[in-house]
Amino acid sequence: MREHNLALALREIAFAHTPVSRADIASATGLTRATASSLVDALVGAGLVVESGPTARPRGGRPATGLVLSSTGPAGIGIEVNVDYVAVCVMDLAGVVRHRRIEGGDWRDVPAPEALARAASLTADVARSARRSGLRLAGAALAVPGLVQAPYGPLQLAPNLGWQDLDVLAVLRDAPDLPAVPLTVDNEANFAALAELYAAPAEPGAPRSFLHVSGEIGIGSGIVLNGALVRGRHGWSGELGHLTVSPDGPDCTCGSRGCLEQYAGLDAILRAAGLPAPRGTSLGGVSAVERIVETAKTADPSMLAALESAGTALGVALAGALNLLDLDAVVLGGAYARLAPWILEFVEQEIGGRLLSAPWSAPQVRASLLQADAAVLGAARSVVQGVVDDPASWVARVGA
Amino acid sequence: MREHNLALALREIAFAHTPVSRADIASATGLTRATASSLVDALVGAGLVVESGPTARPRGGRPATGLVLSSTGPAGIGIEVNVDYVAVCVMDLAGVVRHRRIEGGDWRDVPAPEALARAASLTADVARSARRSGLRLAGAALAVPGLVQAPYGPLQLAPNLGWQDLDVLAVLRDAPDLPAVPLTVDNEANFAALAELYAAPAEPGAPRSFLHVSGEIGIGSGIVLNGALVRGRHGWSGELGHLTVSPDGPDCTCGSRGCLEQYAGLDAILRAAGLPAPRGTSLGGVSAVERIVETAKTADPSMLAALESAGTALGVALAGALNLLDLDAVVLGGAYARLAPWILEFVEQEIGGRLLSAPWSAPQVRASLLQADAAVLGAARSVVQGVVDDPASWVARVGA
Incomplete structure (x- = not known):
């Protein structure tokens, strides 16, 4: 129940266009003020939410402490290996892309471990930048152009890369540079559609x-x-x-x-x-x-x-x-x-x-x-969204 | 809450392969025996469920009263107008087809009101037969081969019938013979898929x-x-x-x-x-x-x-x-x-x-x-399923 309520409270903060207060969360969710306040404390403690200063009070009254998603909290890494480029990016909890790298190439005649090692190396670069920005890496998601069993593989076929029946995450994990984060995989077109879906609500x-x-x-x-x-x-x-x-x-x-x-x-x-x-x-x-x-x-x-x-x-x-x-x-x-x-x-x-x-x-x-950015953005978004949908797991993971 | 629990109790009876007792329902739903018993009484009173004699008690003990779906309770009528036939059927709550009529024809050069009048006339036939069997008509659903906005229309286009932009249910309702029952409409292929879905779980x-x-x-x-x-x-x-x-x-x-x-x-x-x-x-x-x-x-x-x-x-x-x-x-x-x-x-x-x-x-x-029966069966099934999913509305309708 508390897990569910943590997600409810975080969603109120995530979907608001302006900072919201503990009282706003209580009234939107139907929880008591004490419960809402305790949930917010847990979200702040786990680095998901920060206090942003006093909220505006359109009808007057005493300003309350505003809450927004943290820009130094968990972040997701998107990785895309496509036929003629490799791209990576880091997205923070608010959906802002904080770091990105894209590199042209031709991966059609290249063995999969080599292409994935290049992706791992770019991933290591952006992961270092992300850590320097104070972000904490919640995970990385790999986008591939082909049939793959999400979220953990294997990949059945990427016809234009010439890949077939490949445990693509195991190969990626074997690359020496890859930072130690949870990994998932999906088709690039699914991730691109997801990015478009999240870009649209505005x-x-x-x-x-x-x-x-x-x-x-x-x-x-x-x-x-x-x-x-x-x-x-x-x-x-x-x-x-x-x-x-x-x-x-x-x-x-x-x-x-x-x-x-x-x-x-x-x-x-x-x-x-x-x-x-x-x-x-x-x-x-x-x-x-x-x-x-x-x-x-x-x-x-x-x-x-x-x-x-x-x-x-x-x-x-x-x-x-x-x-x-x-x-x-x-x-x-x-x-x-x-x-x-x-x-x-x-x-x-x-x-x-x-x-x-x-x-x-x-x-x-x-x-x-x-x-062309959609797939890598969607991949990063899938990691961030996983945290927003289930903040309790993140709270448990960081021991807050 | 009682509406939800009525549906829960009816589903236990509907999905069982043998008669179930009031106690079985209580234990499967987590409701108290008194609540389960009161829900069953309401379902029996509304003609949805009948007592079928004592249940088998595999581990011994006193036999309880078995409950099954009523074969004289609410029934659904399926009506299909297709390019070269009109079909109607009556399905009881247990999914058994009790009456059916099918008539070949060619409706391509025939105005829609004429084709629908023929369908209404066959519907009146099976409705009379259904009433003689003690069934109560919960509604009728019309299957048409074309684009239609379910569940109430209008129909945009049935290219092979030459119908276009037609309030198909209004036309059907205007037919002199049609029994007074609630009407819905959907594409015949959707109803056929629904029939296949319900035929499959066995x-x-x-x-x-x-x-x-x-x-x-x-x-x-x-x-x-x-x-x-x-x-x-x-x-x-x-x-x-x-x-x-x-x-x-x-x-x-x-x-x-x-x-x-x-x-x-x-x-x-x-x-x-x-x-x-x-x-x-x-x-x-x-x-x-x-x-x-x-x-x-x-x-x-x-x-x-x-x-x-x-x-x-x-x-x-x-x-x-x-x-x-x-x-x-x-x-x-x-x-x-x-x-x-x-x-x-x-x-x-x-x-x-x-x-x-x-x-x-x-x-x-x-x-x-x-x-070829799938569409008309699916149409009738959609009516019956509406009652099983929401028995409270039926209970209210019959004033039980």
């Missing part, structure tokens, strides 16, 4: 049922229905990139034919525009999405045609997803956020023409504000 | 996350994830028939091109086999599915090729749905249950080749046991 009326598309070399998606991630039976939902656009289309890395990735993935767009796909960015080259954006900005006809084809194929697949799922919105994330000026129109056109319910309620299609 | 380990496909002239589906129907934002989920199989394929009744229905709907199968689609069965003709089954049984090469094409297209669309949703099973329902011997192999082949996760956990694909 806008009133923001859609709470949406598909977040992570468009990179590969294409994944995360399904959010009524504010909750739809993960499927094994956590393998959202494999939009392997929806068939044309049954006899080109071979895919997954073994099937005519998958969306072969029409609308970044390499496929470069190929269709007659450009070589850049292999790696670590030696000063530009990434696939930068190459596409640069070329599109020159109004190169081959590139514009390639982007139209990609947008059309993406729209066909998304219309299918929307016919199945009945959502409010599609968020174009990852590299698609940058390509939106050239693809959005064609995506909307296919959805308008192919979604049975479009004449009654056409879903909004928009670019993500988080862009 | 088998141990039965899949609880599945897609139920309703294959008729049109093709719909209902999504069940972890034992609950995924209805989407407006109740429009599961429109499998309008997933694109080939972007430049044949025109569909919905206005799009290359929809699954144009490859795997019953009319499409007949067309591909070079046979005319039967228009209506009310004058002694055979239905589309009967025509297909008859012809397939003669090993007619055109029909076998048409069924292979249909199974392949269905498999492509289902692989897409499974890539998105990550489910345990696909249930081929409606007419597909009868076509399974000729299409199942091709469906499985496409799923095996196109579902990214198939090598790790291939979903089961099987024919529905309920066949």
Whole structure:
């Protein structure tokens, strides 16, 4: 019961836009003032909450002590290994990104332990910075582009990395640099959707049922229905990139034919525009999405045609997803956020023409504000949210 | 609190395979014997539960009075209007179908009020029979093949019936014969999935996350994830028939091109086999599915090729749905249950080749046991389940 009430009290502080008092918490939760006060003391003692000075009292009266989430309390680390970059970040309890690192590369021809060792090394860097900022590391979450059994693995398949049947957390844990924190893993598209969900509440009326598309070399998606991630039976939902656009289309890395990735993935767009796909960015080259954006900005006809084809194929697949799922919105994330000026129109056109319910309620299609950062932010957010949802475990862990 | 406890007590009786006693209910729910006994008296008084004679006492002791769901208590009516038939049934509280009527026809060129008047007339028939059996009608639920806002409408679109923007329950209510009972409406594929869900628990380990496909002239589906129907934002989920199989394929009744229905709907199968689609069965003709089954049984090469094409297209669309949703099973329902011997192999082949996760956990694909009855059974079940979930409202309604 106290565990539940600790979470209730912390949620009141976390969701408020201004500092709240012990009395505010008592009245919002229906707890007595004494109970609320004792819960707050425990949250302060465990470093989750700090006193911020007197609250404003709009109706007058004596100002009370304001409470806000601590910016030196527990923090979560997000780690993303993707086909052409590795990214890490540290997020504090209030959802603010405090440290981040991103490094281009090409991990397609590299053994998994080497890619994960690089991720571990960047993680060690941001962990040191975080500790210097006074943060305490609650855990780290790894985002991978493929089928993985969340939250502890194994990874079944990351087709674009060439990884298969891998205990990905064990490999990460074996890297010499990795700081000693609890680890979890999930699909990058699920984490990206989670980040979008948490980024949204600030806008009133923001859609709470949406598909977040992570468009990179590969294409994944995360399904959010009524504010909750739809993960499927094994956590393998959202494999939009392997929806068939044309049954006899080109071979895919997954073994099937005519998958969306072969029409609308970044390499496929470069190929269709007659450009070589850049292999790696670590030696000063530009990434696939930068190459596409640069070329599109020159109004190169081959590139514009390639982007139209990609947008059309993406729209066909998304219309299918929307016919199945009945959502409010599609968020174009990852590299698609940058390509939106050239693809959005064609995506909307296919959805308008192919979604049975479009004449009654056409879903909004928009670019993500988080862009390629979404997955790593969502990974860090999952750790932070774990603490907010269950502060009692953190209180027990720090012995407060 | 008493409302909640009434539901708890009724659930104990509903889910038991043998009669239970008042003491069994007390011990299973943690209520006192006096409370349990008073709740049971209310359930008996409202006609929901009857005493069935003494319970077996495996460990000896005095036999107690056994309690079972009443077979003369509240009952639900299911009504389905589909492209080539109208069906109605009455289900009692225990889930037993007590009366049913089905009538072939062709409702494609018929105004909605006429089709719904026919449904109302059949409903009046079974309602009279139900009353003669001592049942009390708790309500009726209408299943329609199209987009509809459950539970009260309106209907947006039923492409194969040619209905659009129709207050379908108001039209049904205007039919002179309709008995005065509360009415609700939902998509037939959602009701069919619900029927499959309730049919399944009898088998141990039965899949609880599945897609139920309703294959008729049109093709719909209902999504069940972890034992609950995924209805989407407006109740429009599961429109499998309008997933694109080939972007430049044949025109569909919905206005799009290359929809699954144009490859795997019953009319499409007949067309591909070079046979005319039967228009209506009310004058002694055979239905589309009967025509297909008859012809397939003669090993007619055109029909076998048409069924292979249909199974392949269905498999492509289902692989897409499974890539998105990550489910345990696909249930081929409606007419597909009868076509399974000729299409199942091709469906499985496409799923095996196109579902990214198939090598790790291939979903089961099987024919529905309920066949074309599923939607009307699910509709009736939704009414009955409403009473089981909220017996207090029924108690209040009958003034017990």
